[in-house]
Amino acid sequence: MPSTPSPLTALTPLLQEVIAQSLAFKDSEDVFARRATPHALRDLLLEDLPEQPATAQAIWEDISKRLLPYCVNMNSPRFMGFGDTGADPASLVAGIFAVLAQQNLINQSFCSPSGTMAEIAVIRWLRELIGYPTVPACEVTSVWEAGGITTYGGTGSNTTAMMLAREHTVPGTLSDGVRDPERFGLVVPRGVGHYSVKSAAAWTGCGTYLIEVDTDHFRYDLTALAQAVKENAGRLMAVVAYAGDSRTQTIDHLRAVHDTVRTADPTVWLHADACWGLMAALTPRRRHLLDGIEAFDSVTVDPHKVLNVPYATSALLVRDPAVLRMVSSYSDLIMQEDYAFGQVTPQLGTKEWTSLRAWAALRSQGRQGLTRMMDERLDRTEAFATLVDAHPQLMRLHDPDLCAVAFCYLPPGTHPGTATDTQVERLNAVNRAIHRRLMDEGRWHLHQFTLPDDHGHIRRGAVLAPLRFMSINPRITTTHMRDVLDYVTRLGQEASR
Structure with missing residues (x-):
């Protein structure tokens, strides 16, 4: 008699259906199949736990009917606000x-x-x-030679960096606790920093003793930075610089930041x-823009932002x-071995194998493929910036370093460069x-987000509410760029009446 397939093997046809429908979803040009208000989705999906069991087939049919139509498709060429397509085939x-x-990955020998x-290869x-x-691969004898960890996002990576900065500043704080929060000041650029750094300082018990330094063209004003470091000598935990801020993706002058900080304080932790x-x-x-980053004490990178890999992989x-x-932990329950990442990954117990997605993307692209992919992105960035610059009712707000272009619609009567308070308020509205x-x-x-007008295109110092395009998705064509700008213009004209 033929053997009965196992319950898992019997899932093969259903999984094929799931994969086919999911790929069709990602291949669609639609950002959403349907839109609904949060309360409508609440009423649709918040329900009592069912009394009766259901088959995997029934669950998938429910997902297809009630969840999938409302999911955002970040791989749509019309989804231009972020770059997280999650569509790298490998x-x-x-x-x-x-x-x-x-x-x-908390443990190597019997868990992974x-x-x-x-x-370790990805790191x-x-x-x-x-x-x-x-170090040479043959000298990697434990996780201590890996030189980093993976986490589930930039916030987790930045939080671990702030833990390291705290321990570097006052060794033993991990075991003894924070006794003088004002000892842990944190220098960040004003108006362009990511929320995770401030949150990380609070989560690690250091409070939010932020020292915000003025910027020029979305980079540190180096004179102001030197002054801030000197004035707060003995009360600093870290200086954070952005190699691609979260708004305009402007890369700071990293070598100059490093030299400025090290001259004022040779010991403060430097994080990029x-x-x-x-x-x-x-x-x-663009490689020259990262000159100096190798001298920073720690660096956060996000493969899921950069390599088109599915969520979520950061390092x-x-x-x-x-x-x-300085931030390691140990337990003979499961981490009693040299290659256990559980020893060096704060805040995580069970550790999902998310890094395999980055491993596959890097392996499949190789250095040549990565270069080609990035050059195509830069070409799309330049094409979009050119379209914005040629449009009489649009204003680009920065010179793109990477893949972001922040711009705004100019209502009639706006005087670029010398806009009044009233004009700025109307532009933002x-x-x-x-x-x-x-x-x-x-x-x-x-x-959309708030952005200081560091270039003075509308009025220097004004806080603006621009729109942002991002060129990472390879499906975006020049036609898509023209169409979205035409649509923005029409909406702007209607809102200006």
Whole structure:
């Protein structure tokens, strides 16, 4: 008699259906199939736990009917506000396998024998890309030689960096606790920093003793930076610089920041948030912008932002691999071995094999493919910036370093460069109205946030509410760019009446 397939093997046809429908979803040009208010979705999905069991087929049918139509498709060429497509083919294959393989990277010998080594390989590749040295592979005898950790996002990586900065500033704080919060000041650029750094300082018990330094063209004013470091001598935990800030993706002058800080204070921890800036390492056209990053004590990078891999893979890289011992933990329950990442990954117990997605993307692209991918992004950035510059009712607000272009619609009567308070308020109101329409309709997506006018295009020092385009998605064509700008213009004209 033929053998009865196991329950898991019997899932094969259903999984094929799931994969086919999910790929069709990602291949669609629609940002959303349907739009609904939060309360409508609440009423649709918040329900009592069912009494009766259901089959996997029934669950998938429910997902297809009630969840999938309302999901955002970040791989749509009309979704231009972020770059997190999650559509790298090799990463998708690896991600599916990693879910099924169920490896736990807290431990190597019996929880993740090969997965641990693949994760170390990813960390080493990322270190090489930003210019950190790596020891020969034959000398990697434990996680302590890896030189970094992976986390589930830039916030987690930045939080670990702030833990390292805290321990570097006052050794033993991990065990003794914070006794003088004012000892842990944190220098950040005013108006362009990411929320995770401030939150990380609070989460690690250091409070929010932020020292915000003025910027010039979205980079540190170096004179003001030197003054801030000197004035707060003995009360600083870290200085944070952005290799691609979260608004305009401007890369700071990293070598100058390093030299300025080290001259004023040779010991303060230097951290670079390169969650976006990792892109610059992929191409000779931008690699020079990262000069000096290899001298920083720690660097955060986000492969899921840069490599089109599915959520969520981030990494914290450290110049000196030994510093991770400052925040290590140990238990003979499961981490009693040299290659256990559980020793060096704060806040995580079970550790999903998310790094395999980055491993697959890096392996499949190779250095040549990564360069080609990034150069194509830069070409799209330049094409979009050119279209904005040629439009009489649009204003570009910065010179793009990477893939972001922040711009705004100019209502009639706006005087660029010398706009009055009233004109700035009206400009922001109109651009916010444009963004609300985009969000409500769901046909196009551009991001919005507040941004200091560091270039003085509207009025230097004014806080603006621009729209942001991002060129990472390879499906975006020049036609898409023209169409979204035409649509923004129409919405702006309607909102200005």
